[in-house]
Amino acid sequence: MSETQYGRLDRxxxxxxxxxxxxxxxxxxxxxxxxxxxxxxxxxxxxxxxFSLGTWIxxxxxxxxxxxxxxxxxxxxxxxxxxxxxxxxxxxxxxGAYGTILLLNVVGLNPWLGMLVxxxxxxxYGLVIGVLxxxxxxxxxxxxxxxxxxxxxxxxxxxxVPQLGGASGFYKxxxxxxxxGFGLAAFQFEGVxxxxxxxxxFLIVVTVVSLVIKQSRLGLYLFAIRENxxxxxxxxxxxxxxxxxxxxxxxxxxxxxxxxxxxxxDTIRPETVYDILVNVEVLLPAIVGGIGTVIGPIVGAxxxxxxxxxxxxxxxxxxxxxxxxxxLLIGIVLYSPKGAVSWPGRFFEVLERNGLYENAIDDGAExxx
Amino acid sequence: xxxxxxxALQLVAFAILLGGIYGLVxxxxxxxxxxxxxxxFAHGAxxxxxxxxxxxxxxxxxxxxxxTIPIAIVVLFVLGLAIHHVTIAxxxxxxxxxxxxxxxxxxxxxxxxxxxxFSADPQSLDIDLGSIGVAGIYLPEGQLYxxxxxxVAVVASWGFLQYTQLGRAIRGTADNRDAAQYVGINVPRIxxxxxxxxxxxxxxxxxxxxxxxxxxxxxxxxxxxxxxVIVVLGGLGSFPGALLGGMIIGFVHVFGQFFLxxxxxxxxxxxxxxxVLLLKPEGLLGGETxx
Numbered sequence: 001m002s003e004t005q006y007g008r009l010d011r012x013x014x015x016x017x018x019x020x021x022x023x024x025x026x027x028x029x030x031x032x033x034x035x036x037x038x039x040x041x042x043x044x045x046x047x048x049x050x051f052s053l054g055t056w057i058x059x060x061x062x063x064x065x066x067x068x069x070x071x072x073x074x075x076x077x078x079x080x081x082x083x084x085x086x087x088x089x090x091x092x093x094x095x096g097a098y099g100t101i102l103l104l105n106v107v108g109l110n111p112w113l114g115m116l117v118x119x120x121x122x123x124x125y126g127l128v129i130g131v132l133x134x135x136x137x138x139x140x141x142x143x144x145x146x147x148x149x150x151x152x153x154x155x156x157x158x159x160x161v162p163q164l165g166g167a168s169g170f171y172k173x174x175x176x177x178x179x180x181g182f183g184l185a186a187f188q189f190e191g192v193x194x195x196x197x198x199x200x201x202f203l204i205v206v207t208v209v210s211l212v213i214k215q216s217r218l219g220l221y222l223f224a225i226r227e228n229x230x231x232x233x234x235x236x237x238x239x240x241x242x243x244x245x246x247x248x249x250x251x252x253x254x255x256x257x258x259x260x261x262x263x264x265x266d267t268i269r270p271e272t273v274y275d276i277l278v279n280v281e282v283l284l285p286a287i288v289g290g291i292g293t294v295i296g297p298i299v300g301a302x303x304x305x306x307x308x309x310x311x312x313x314x315x316x317x318x319x320x321x322x323x324x325x326x327x328l329l330i331g332i333v334l335y336s337p338k339g340a341v342s343w344p345g346r347f348f349e350v351l352e353r354n355g356l357y358e359n360a361i362d363d364g365a366e367x368x369x
Numbered sequence: 370x371x372x373x374x375x376x377a378l379q380l381v382a383f384a385i386l387l388g389g390i391y392g393l394v395x396x397x398x399x400x401x402x403x404x405x406x407x408x409x410f411a412h413g414a415x416x417x418x419x420x421x422x423x424x425x426x427x428x429x430x431x432x433x434x435x436x437t438i439p440i441a442i443v444v445l446f447v448l449g450l451a452i453h454h455v456t457i458a459x460x461x462x463x464x465x466x467x468x469x470x471x472x473x474x475x476x477x478x479x480x481x482x483x484x485x486x487f488s489a490d491p492q493s494l495d496i497d498l499g500s501i502g503v504a505g506i507y508l509p510e511g512q513l514y515x516x517x518x519x520x521v522a523v524v525a526s527w528g529f530l531q532y533t534q535l536g537r538a539i540r541g542t543a544d545n546r547d548a549a550q551y552v553g554i555n556v557p558r559i560x561x562x563x564x565x566x567x568x569x570x571x572x573x574x575x576x577x578x579x580x581x582x583x584x585x586x587x588x589x590x591x592x593x594x595x596x597x598v599i600v601v602l603g604g605l606g607s608f609p610g611a612l613l614g615g616m617i618i619g620f621v622h623v624f625g626q627f628f629l630x631x632x633x634x635x636x637x638x639x640x641x642x643x644x645v646l647l648l649k650p651e652g653l654l655g656g657e658t659x660x
Contacts (some may be wrong), residue, residue, distance in 0.1 A: 037373055039495070085465075085466040085469075087469070104653075131651070132643075132647055133647075136646075136647040136648075138647070138650065139410050140465045140645060141402075141406070141465055141469070142601075142646055142650050144408065144465075144469060145408070145597055145601065145646065146643065146646045146647075148594075148597075149597075149598075149639050149642045149643050149646070150639075151641055152594060152635075153636060153639040153640070155641070156632045156635045156636045156639065157636055159631065160630060160631030160632045160636065161631075164630070167631075178497070178643065276594075278471060278589060280477075287470060317485050318484065318489065318573045319480075319481035319482075319484040319485050319489075320485065320487070322477045322478075322480070322481040323477065323478050323481045323482065324474065325474070325477050326473075326474040326477030326478035326481070327474070327478065328474075329470050329471065329473060329474030329477070330455075330471050330474040330475070330478075331457055332587050333460065333470050333471050333474075334459055334460060334465075334471070337467065340595065351382065
């Protein structure tokens with residue numbers, strides 16, 4: 001390799017580091033991501049060099065990806081920011097789904113209002129869980145197990161009570177039975193593309209909320225609780241109240257994704273929206289992408305879901321996609337606990353270690369980590 | 370509510386049989402939890418591996434099912450060592466949720482692999498064990514044998530922990546990992562042994578289940594969740610606690626199934642769980658909570 005190439009790499013590395021140090025770097029990256037996502041489904045059927053994206057990805061796959069990106073983002077606000085590891089977000093996801101579809105079926109409430117009711121119910125349930133667990137000071141394993149127990153409690157309750165749909169759940173009614181046919185007001189559309197833009201809008205809202213929280217004083221408090229709760233309390237942060245806030249906001253937005261799920265698919269049952277695996281699917285994007293980061297859950301979802309969907313198409317074995325999930329979970333936790341967002345930085349580090357930076361320009365940016 | 374005494378007696382018999390199985394299922398979990406401070410979500414999947422080892426050796430290999438149970442224990446011990454080596458050992462010092470996530474990954478891989486290998490259809494052993502009638506009570510023989518295995522396993526494990534040098538080392542590690550290291554116990558090796566034994570106990574619990582129940586790759590889930598309840602109920606790392614917790618959950622399960630509609634018994638179990646977590650997280654027979 002020639003010397004000029006080293007120089008170019010050096011400059012790229014420094015530019016990247018300097019950029020990531022700025023407060024506006026995350027909003028800029030997010031804007032770029034969302035801009036790309038806005039046009040992505042429209043490019044699926046474009047052929048270039050005899051090749052089109054549509055052969056590999058479908059709008060349906062993108063929708064599923066964005067659903068779990070939304071939940072990952074919401075989970076992150078509680079577990080990533082405050083460090084209270086929730087293994088029971090299926091409860092909030094399911095409450096959003098059931099709030100929407102149950103009220104629609106039983107009293108004919110518009111699904112948008114039903115979604116809000118479901119989200120408020122999820123927020124309240126999160127508040128109850130939080131009050132009980134934080135008052136009794138459950139930490140670590142005990143907290144994770146308690147959240148799982150609360151999620152399973154809800155699942156079996158819906159499974160048992162016939163008024164809540166029982167084991168067979170609910171069908172999504174036809175739009176003309178409660179609105180003027182398909183359209184935004186009915187939360188039901190002909191074709192999948194409008195669904196894509198609805199869930200993208202949800203993701204953007206959750207992401208903006210997440211970003212605003214993280215870059216505000218509130219985010220500082222939440223992260224202080226994560227790093228050292230006792231120290232945070234000692235300097236006067238009301239940790240109990242802030243942990244509750246994180247839990248409630250997170251539950252509220254997780255329910256949105258659940259509501260979307262209920263209106264996108266034809267049926268919901270306790271096994272589909274309250275399953276134990278849902279607890280993992282909710283948090284997987286955040287873990288893979290990078291816990292506590294705003295970009296992480298989106299990047300993580302775009303790694304996890306397409307990978308498992310493509311694997312499902314290529315390997316015709318029921319359960320193969322879950323093996324992919326398992327390998328990803330283990331691989332990320334063992335080898336890259338900071339998640340995919342740390343990969344660009346790592347890429348430069350590896351180059352550095354291999355001695356590619358003989359002419360490194362030292363401008364004082366080295367201290368950043 | 371009036372219940373016929375013979376029905377009540379029958380329910381008690383069922384509850385004791387099921388409680389024994391539950392206790393056995395919780396043993397390996399409480400051991401890993403107590404010594405290594407790891408929530409092993411793969412426990413249910415290891416049980417399933419035990420079930421399918423017995424089922425495969427019996428139906429395909431033509432062995433006597435009771436002969437295959439010790440084989441399953443050995444297979445699962447080795448599998449446990451391998452899993453620990455690859456997944457837990459490198460991150461034993463990492464934050465707790467990392468280990469939880471990793472063991473959940475192991476659960477997904479194991480269960481899906483078994484599903485791919487043997488299909489998701491329910492399977493049963495080619496044997497018919499029948500049942501014994503005692504004083505008008507009906508006792509399924511398979512469950513009776515399973516209970517015997519459970520009792521033997523509890524006594525053997527308890528004796529091992531109480532009276533052998535290695536057992537003492539394991540208990541010492543459970544009490545205080547750092548102090549155990551200072552007095553010369555090889556803690557990483559104890560971790561290997563503990564995880565292997567925990568997996569072997571899971572394998573045993575799984576191995577006895579085909580004696581009285583149809584098996585499928587997802588059967589571990591239901592047992593796993595209740596095993597968590599039992600472990601916390603009985604007290605972290607406490608063997609008698611696991612047995613007592615198993616019996617309590619066995620009674621709640623059997624009587625709840627009889628008197629409550631649908632899966633009401635499972636709701637009752639979770640309510641008990643949440644109450645215990647909040648009011649007495651150290652469990653009924655547990656000592657002080659570890660930090």
